[in-house]
Amino acid sequence: MAEWKRVCKVEDIPQLGARVVRSAEGDIAVFRTAQDAVFALRDKCPHKGGPLSQGLVHGEQVTCSLHGWKLRLDNGEAVAPDVGCARRYPTRVEGDAVFIEI
Amino acid sequence: MSKPHAKPRLVMVGNGMAGVRTIEELLKIAPDFYDIAIFGAEPHPNYNRILLSPVLAGEMTVQDIVLNDHDWYRDNGIRLHLGKKVAQIDRVRRVVVAEDGTEEPYDRLLLATGSNPFMLPVPGNDLPGVISYRDIKDTDDMIEAAQRYRHAVVIGGGLLGLEAANGLKLRGMDVTVVHIGPWLLERQLDETAGRMLQKSLEDRGLKFLLQKQTEMLVAGEGERSGRVAAIRFKDGMQIPADLVVMAVGIRPNTALAEAAGIYCNRGIVVNDTLQTYDPKIYAVGECVAHRGVAYGLVAPLFEQGKVAANHLANYGIGRYTGSVTSTKLKVTGIDLFSAGDFIGGKDTEEIVLNDAAGGVYKKLVIKDDRLVGGVMYGDTADGPWYFQLLKDGRDIHDIRDHLIFGQSLVGDVGHQGQNKAAAMADDAEVCGCNGVSKGSIVRAIKEKGLFSLDDIKKHTKAASSCGSCAGLCEQILSATIGGAYTPAASDRKPVCACTEHAHQEVRDVIRRERLTKIRDVMRFMEWKTPDGCDKCRPALNYYLISTWPQAAQDDPRSRLINERAHANIQKDGTYSVVPRMWGGLTTPAELRAIADAAEKYKVPTVKVTGGQRIDLLGVKKEDLPKIWADLGAAGMVSGHAYGKSIRTVKTCVGMEHCRFGTQLAMDLGVKLEKMLFDMYAPHKVKLAVSGCPRNCAEAGIKDVGVIGVDSGYEIYVAGNGGIKTEVAQFLVKVKGDEEVMEYSGAFLQLYREEGFYLERTCHYVERVGLDYVKGKVVEDAENRKALHARLLDALRDAKDPWAERVAGVEKQEFETLSV
Ligand code: SRM
Ligand SMILES: Cc1cc2nc3c(=O)[nH]c(=O)nc-3n(C[C@H](O)[C@H](O)[C@H](O)COP(=O)(O)OP(=O)(O)OC[C@H]3O[C@@H](n4cnc5c(N)ncnc54)[C@H](O)[C@@H]3O)c2cc1C
Numbered sequence: 001m002a003e004w005k006r007v008c009k010v011e012d013i014p015q016l017g018a019r020v021v022r023s024a025e026g027d028i029a030v031f032r033t034a035q036d037a038v039f040a041l042r043d044k045c046p047h048k049g050g051p052l053s054q055g056l057v058h059g060e061q062v063t064c065s066l067h068g069w070k071l072r073l074d075n076g077e078a079v080a081p082d083v084g085c086a087r088r089y090p091t092r093v094e095g096d097a098v099f100i101e102i
Numbered sequence: 103m104s105k106p107h108a109k110p111r112l113v114m115v116g117n118g119m120a121g122v123r124t125i126e127e128l129l130k131i132a133p134d135f136y137d138i139a140i141f142g143a144e145p146h147p148n149y150n151r152i153l154l155s156p157v158l159a160g161e162m163t164v165q166d167i168v169l170n171d172h173d174w175y176r177d178n179g180i181r182l183h184l185g186k187k188v189a190q191i192d193r194v195r196r197v198v199v200a201e202d203g204t205e206e207p208y209d210r211l212l213l214a215t216g217s218n219p220f221m222l223p224v225p226g227n228d229l230p231g232v233i234s235y236r237d238i239k240d241t242d243d244m245i246e247a248a249q250r251y252r253h254a255v256v257i258g259g260g261l262l263g264l265e266a267a268n269g270l271k272l273r274g275m276d277v278t279v280v281h282i283g284p285w286l287l288e289r290q291l292d293e294t295a296g297r298m299l300q301k302s303l304e305d306r307g308l309k310f311l312l313q314k315q316t317e318m319l320v321a322g323e324g325e326r327s328g329r330v331a332a333i334r335f336k337d338g339m340q341i342p343a344d345l346v347v348m349a350v351g352i353r354p355n356t357a358l359a360e361a362a363g364i365y366c367n368r369g370i371v372v373n374d375t376l377q378t379y380d381p382k383i384y385a386v387g388e389c390v391a392h393r394g395v396a397y398g399l400v401a402p403l404f405e406q407g408k409v410a411a412n413h414l415a416n417y418g419i420g421r422y423t424g425s426v427t428s429t430k431l432k433v434t435g436i437d438l439f440s441a442g443d444f445i446g447g448k449d450t451e452e453i454v455l456n457d458a459a460g461g462v463y464k465k466l467v468i469k470d471d472r473l474v475g476g477v478m479y480g481d482t483a484d485g486p487w488y489f490q491l492l493k494d495g496r497d498i499h500d501i502r503d504h505l506i507f508g509q510s511l512v513g514d515v516g517h518q519g520q521n522k523a524a525a526m527a528d529d530a531e532v533c534g535c536n537g538v539s540k541g542s543i544v545r546a547i548k549e550k551g552l553f554s555l556d557d558i559k560k561h562t563k564a565a566s567s568c569g570s571c572a573g574l575c576e577q578i579l580s581a582t583i584g585g586a587y588t589p590a591a592s593d594r595k596p597v598c599a600c601t602e603h604a605h606q607e608v609r610d611v612i613r614r615e616r617l618t619k620i621r622d623v624m625r626f627m628e629w630k631t632p633d634g635c636d637k638c639r640p641a642l643n644y645y646l647i648s649t650w651p652q653a654a655q656d657d658p659r660s661r662l663i664n665e666r667a668h669a670n671i672q673k674d675g676t677y678s679v680v681p682r683m684w685g686g687l688t689t690p691a692e693l694r695a696i697a698d699a700a701e702k703y704k705v706p707t708v709k710v711t712g713g714q715r716i717d718l719l720g721v722k723k724e725d726l727p728k729i730w731a732d733l734g735a736a737g738m739v740s741g742h743a744y745g746k747s748i749r750t751v752k753t754c755v756g757m758e759h760c761r762f763g764t765q766l767a768m769d770l771g772v773k774l775e776k777m778l779f780d781m782y783a784p785h786k787v788k789l790a791v792s793g794c795p796r797n798c799a800e801a802g803i804k805d806v807g808v809i810g811v812d813s814g815y816e817i818y819v820a821g822n823g824g825i826k827t828e829v830a831q832f833l834v835k836v837k838g839d840e841e842v843m844e845y846s847g848a849f850l851q852l853y854r855e856e857g858f859y860l861e862r863t864c865h866y867v868e869r870v871g872l873d874y875v876k877g878k879v880v881e882d883a884e885n886r887k888a889l890h891a892r893l894l895d896a897l898r899d900a901k902d903p904w905a906e907r908v909a910g911v912e913k914q915e916f917e918t919l920s921v
């Protein structure tokens with residue numbers, strides 16, 4: 001059963017940056033946009049498994065650090081012409097606390 | 103029309119290549135601005151007219167060449183009136199009226215009516231079987247005629263005529279090309295190349311009648327009565343003709359504009375913002391006369407479209423100032439390229455290479471040390487390169503000796519030079535990084551209607567990684583779509599899809615407006631995305647820091663991972679650490695510290711690098727600050743084996759030990775590396791110092807290479823040992839160490855201030871020319887000293903980024919969270 005878990009405070013994630021969350025399911029990357037929206041994806045690029053947390057965040061996308069695929073943060077899908085998807089985890093911000101549903 | 107309208111209405115007349123491209127550009131920058139309606143006289147959605155030739159030749163189908171299908175119009179909310187020819191523009195009521203009575207009111211009108219083929223005014227030109235070559239209908243007519251008749255005559259030996267003749271021949275007809283000029287393609291080729299072309303077309307079975315004037319077209323008799331049957335010339339000669347294709351030129355289609363009282367003079371006259379004399383009415387494409395020129399190739403029309411879109415969107419930036427064009431004949435198997443002024447005149451010089459037996463002819467026309475035109479036949483691989491030199495107006499003085507032999511002889515052994523695009527098999531690999539074959543690139547160009555290198559990168563991934571195949575992709579593009587491909591001048595290429603602005607403009611604005619923040623640059627230059635992308639943010643970050651070394655703050659979030667983590671990411675997500683070894687020198691104590699660290703952090707691989715130091719590969723990110731701390735405690739600094747930074751100064755043992763050494767190479771190498779510590783640049787920077795001309799440190803392929811000689815040092819710049827090996831060029835000879843530091847520092851500072859992001863010194867020097875660099879660094883002593891001083895000032899408080907992180911800077915980067 002998936003449950004909501006508190007992972008950190010919003011300010012623990014740099015704006016336009018990411019943090020890695022170690023979980024029983026493997027690493028999860030949590031991103032924060034310039035508008036302070038928080039998203040979470042499995043930290044594994046659908047291309048060759050690169051860690052998405054190490055990418056560069058822009059708008060609501062992250063560019064993977066290894067070969068430059070762009071993935072949408074809101075649903076984990078690769079931006080055309082690339083095809084693929086990283087698993088998305090629902091996120092919620094309460095006050096300054098960030099929760100992920102795992 | 104009394105109902106108030108929420109959005110202004112834009113109506114376009116002419117649903118062809120230039121017009122629809124303008125609408126696409128408009129939708130990109132102002133998606134919801136207008137309510138749009140389009141009239142097209144042809145019954146088809148916008149298609150790639152230039153690919154009618156491969157359709158005729160049987161290499162493609164009409165379906166393949168559609169650029170914008172019906173869904174595109176619908177998805178963008180465009181009302182499309184197909185098969186409706188606009189008959190009248192009522193400028194008072196601001197309404198256009200089609201022949202069938204359909205009306206659309208407008209606030210802005212865009213005319214893109216293209217041109218009409220010119221029909222020779224000879225008797226019989228209206229007989230059935232006499233056609234032009236312009237649209238799908240003409241192409242269908244030719245394909246049908248080829249099934250039923252035998253003799254085809256094409257009047258006109260220009261690009262269009264030859265492509266028509268080639269197609270009809272491939273469809274089994276007996277084809278004669280009639281041409282009034284002294285040789286084929288006299289507007290694109292000089293006589294020698296024209297004759298070579300004729301010879302190879304004759305080898306394929308085409309017949310030619312040159313300098314022949316048509317007197318009349320003769321109708322058939324009996325069962326053929328009413329259809330054309332023969333062509334007669336002024337000299338009395340007559341040959342059979344069941345199909346006559348007129349390809350003798352085009353005339354801008356201005357009838358509609360003229361009837362509406364809009365000023366026309368060999369085209370609808372427009373200004374630099376593509377406005378006609380009626381400010382509410384714009385015009386683009388072949389129907390237009392801009393500064394007295396009407397263009398008949400798509401590349402300039404697309405440039406017009408971009409400017410028109412910008413003004414239609416009320417942005418008001420950008421002016422169209424005319425284009426230089428190049429052409430390429432799209433007959434499979436024949437390689438022909440010409441650009442600019444290739445005939446030349448009194449004030450020009452020519453370089454010619456003529457290998458009649460080998461079937462290769464090249465001619466370059468040069469004026470004031472600049473390339474102004476060229477023709478190539480048989481081997482056009484370097485066409486795009488020459489064309490780029492021409493558009494850039496680059497001073498070619500320093501490469502003149504080798505120019506005619508092409509880019510590969512100007513120092514390129516990358517695979518761009520080895521393979522000639524045209525000769526490559528379809529399954530040959532073009533992009534080694536992403537495994538993309540020539541065939542899939544050609545397919546994408548045709549099916550997806552790609553016109554630029556960027557399109558190719560996006561749709562096929564080719565050239566999107568290391569970029570070494572970019573030149574090859576450009577060749578393939580130019581071979582596939584002919585003159586429709588025009589590279590932008592290097593200094594006008596947009597930084598990325600987030601902006602229209604080029605690197606140079608960005609640099610200029612940052613300096614002029616004294617901008618110090620990425621956000622401010624984006625706002626000032628009207629970036630199209632809220633916070634850029636992985637291409638522009640690192641570039642802007644660099645430009646700010648290199649322009650305002652003290653005032654601008656580094657933005658770690660605009661650095662790619664290696665520069666952010668200060669180590670090199672690897673395929674499994676671990677990192678490598680490469681402790682600095684100044685000038686390649688180390689000590690037993692340092693080696694011991696490296697060995698201890700490797701054991702303590704269970705480093706799986708220890709390797710000697712090509713840069714004279716030791717690489718610890720496979721370090722976990724959390725361990726990075728710890729391993730740096732241990733190395734620091736042993737007196738070592740980690741090294742940049744990543745990033746757009748100073749990498750290594752490679753040295754040989756030099757006079758310190760070597761029996762041939764003439765200078766202290768190790769000593770100078772260490773001094774240089776210390777001077778440049780932590781230097782950030784447009785791309786990575788590598789140096790080498792050799793103690794004598796035997797050059798064991800390989801100074802000939804470094805960004806700055808120093809070679810000791812008995813009387814001092816020779817300094818070489820802009821070498822590169824990477825993707826495309828470039829031999830460094832001689833800059834200057836100096837006497838002592840201090841001068842080496844000053845000259846090389848000044849050169850690197852010039853590059854730091856003027857280089858575009860991701861341009862290595864070899865690319866920078868190729869763009870500006872070595873003479874320019876010498877002018878700034880060698881000839882102007884005062885400027886050299888000022889450059890050197892600015893470099894030292896920028897590096898004044900260089901920090902040790904690893905020690906900073908050991909001390910806790912950007913701590914979160916190295917810590918994981920858990921649940
Ligand atoms: C470690 C090393 C290979 C080795 O084991 O010897 C190396 C490793 C990498 N090189 Fe290199 N290069 C290494 C020497 C070279 C050399 C030789 C030299 O420096 O003498 C060259 C050719 C010389 C030159 O640069 O002109 C070289 C030309 C490149 C290029 C092509 C650059 C170009 O402008 O054409 C790249 C790609 C890039 O930088 O964009 C590259 C990129 C890379 C990267 C950083 C790729 C990446 O972004 O991940 C590699 C990191 C591997 C890893 O997982 O850590 N590496 N690379 C060498 C480190 C030297 C050092 O101590 O700093
Ligand atoms: C066979 C062939 C090969 C070519 N090869 C090349 C090449 O290799 N490289 C290159 O750069 N160029 C090439 N060209 C030229 C290129 O196709 C043209 O330059 C380009 O299509 C011109 O674009 P345009 O929008 O101005 O005109 P068009 O594409 O001709 O579009 C104009 C449209 O407006 C419509 N129209 C006109 N009047 C009205 C009206 N009153 N109401 C409604 N609709 C109207 C026309 O029917 C037409 O569809 C080639 C052309 C042909 C025919």
Ligand code: SF4
Pocket residue numbers: none
């Ligand atoms: S180390 Fe250099 S040459 Fe080797 S695979 Fe990596 S980038 Fe390519």
Ligand code: FES
Pocket residue numbers: 045046047048049050064065066067068069
């Ligand atoms: S692993 Fe992400 S782009 Fe290749």
